[in-house]
Amino acid sequence: MSPEWHRVTLEDFRAVMIEPEEVDVKFSGGVSMICWAVTRSNGDYRVVWVPSAETFSLVTESKFGPVDIGVHGDAIGVFGSI
Helix, strand or coil, X not given: XXXXXXXXXXXXXXXXXXXXXXXXXXXXXXXXXXXXEEECCCCCEEEEEECCCCEEEEEEEXXXXXXXXXXXXXXXHHHHCC
């Protein structure tokens, strides 16, 4: 990815960062875990920290709350996958 992509992605990430807030995230297999939202939702997605896995995850908003969609890694990489 180009330096410009990295610059813009980081700028966009900073614009949606929030103080971490606790959220109950649904994972495959019906498992729910308390995670920490680190970005506000754009209506479809947000980035959360998964303490038990020590990684960030991209979740989608659903009528059941945030649902993990299997995109994991560092915060900027996860955010940049949107």
